[in-house]
Amino acid sequence: MADRPAKRRRSAMRGRLTTGAAALLLALGAAGPLRAADCPGRPDAIGTARVMEIDPTGLRVGTKSFPRTLALAPREVVLTFDDGPWPATTAAILDALKAECVKATFFLIGQNARLRPELVKRTLAEGHTVAHHSMTHPAATLAKIPFEAAIREIEQGIAADEKAAYGAAGAAPHVPFFRFPGFASTPELLDYLDRKGIGVFGADLWASDWNVQAPQAQLDLVLKRLDAAGGGIVLFHDTKAQTVAMIPAFLKALAAHGYTVVHIVPKPRPGANG
Template sequence: MRGDRCWSVEKRSWIALLLGVATGLAATTARAADCPGHPDALGTSRVLVVDPREHPRIGAMQYKETLPLHDHEVVLTFDDGPLPKYSNQVLQILADQCVKATFFTIGHQAQANPEGVRKLAAAGHTIGTHSQTHPLTFNKMTLEQARPEVDQGIASVKAALGNNASALSPFFRVPGLLRAEAVEGYVGSLGVQMWSADFLADDWRNISSAKVYELAIKRLEARHKGILLLHDIHERTVLALPKILHELKARGYRIVQVVPATANRPATPTEPQDWLVHRPSDNVPVAQWPDIPSFDFTGATTHLSLTSTDVSLLSSGPTTTRRAARETAWPPVTSPASRQTAAALPVPAADLFEIQAPIPRLLARHDALPAQPLRRAAKAARRPVRVASLRKR
């Protein structure tokens, strides 16, 4: 009996183990099928659907909101293309790793290389716009100057896409990240999402490809997730990109593709705090004080100065609890009826804001104190001291 029971338990354990192995093999096979010929590819882990009107400006470098990414998730973005010499190489590198990215295309480049724009759409990448001529003066432009740059850039990319104009996403990145209220307001009025970035690799600078790789990984590791800004028009970027993708996979990072919400494709469910660059934490105290309570002081007696009776009481010997309660109760207890019938708060005394003379140090109750000095001290305590007399001193 015991042997049969042990065999039954062992059999169930082996079945569970085999099912787990089968599931893992199926997942690996699926990933390999997603990227034929590259079983060790980085791949694209998920697609994030966003609504530009709900979150019109994103990017931790300049805005309070950024994409709601999970830990170790990365969104790759490329600006300034297409430039066939380098853009085609970038597309091939991404294809070899089955990675999807977002390309912010310049209108003038799209006019010169419409086939490059169509290649982006055919490869399934997300396409946004990056102005018509890439002026580095958006931060100084008026609305009248910014509007044609935005509109013509969108029109040029749509024209390059031809019959597939719907492949253009309502995403815009201002050249040089030189944001300004004029362009931000106009882009938002079009229902287009303004993109900044979470970190850079400085690949537009005259640095080596090794430096581009180093900065990309270093800055990503500092944030553990985010939007990386690169350019598909530089040789240094082409040389650094394979190493960046390899290192992302080695360190457990996952690629996320971002697409806009449509009538048939609802936005990915998120919480408002998921978009915040600085999210509130239960481990960090928040200085949010409760509202000031409403106290009813109607009928209360305000003691503006120390009287001779108070001095006598404090300097006298020990008193019984009943006597102390009777003589020092403040404020007096009022009945609910009297509080309800009170018309208004008592008018402050005329000398309320006068500077009072310092109150003499009171003696302990058990100390002896002659009656005459007490009366003089009490009289001095009641006498107001004028500001003018203080200035003379």
């Protein structure tokens, strides 16, 4: 009896989330159909529940940086990894995702992609989304360097990623998704990406895996944040050994806690690269 007001509040919140998600779906593009996990021999795998096609036009999502996020239902998560590809750790992350038939989005640093094209090609071949995260991830962030230098970082990074993934860079990226290093943007850079038709991703929560911590501590932290948020875009780094160590347990915990994984891809556009 005593918990009925709390239940009513949670029900009302779910209603608001559902209404908001429906409206945002119209703005971002319809979600793909619900799919059963295709994971032969692994009936207990969490799998990928559905694919969401996203229109990048004017896209700025992730509540850590922007007012809105993707049109996810409660307890849906989008898994993203920054800063790779990196020797050993990226391959181990891919192994863990493959074992659970989970798809994710990797925001690559161009110089890392140029040095390790075989890992970029593997990421793509295994069905993940290859997106962009600047050429060198400058320590000063793109917001702190001159505008033209920041543009070079963006353009050179995208070109390096494209060449590593597809063999050549075209007039427009195959996946027009970008995440600012350190989430540090400026209005001018956001406008530039808008004009280029490139959507900008922040995150709704992160594992703070740039801080050294034990894998179990990192797991506990991200699950606590995920339960508080109820889902959303999650940020990890595939360059971190502690993240590699905790990802298998994290994927198991997602299933145990009733979460499902959504894979994001760009909505096809006329004349886009094939």
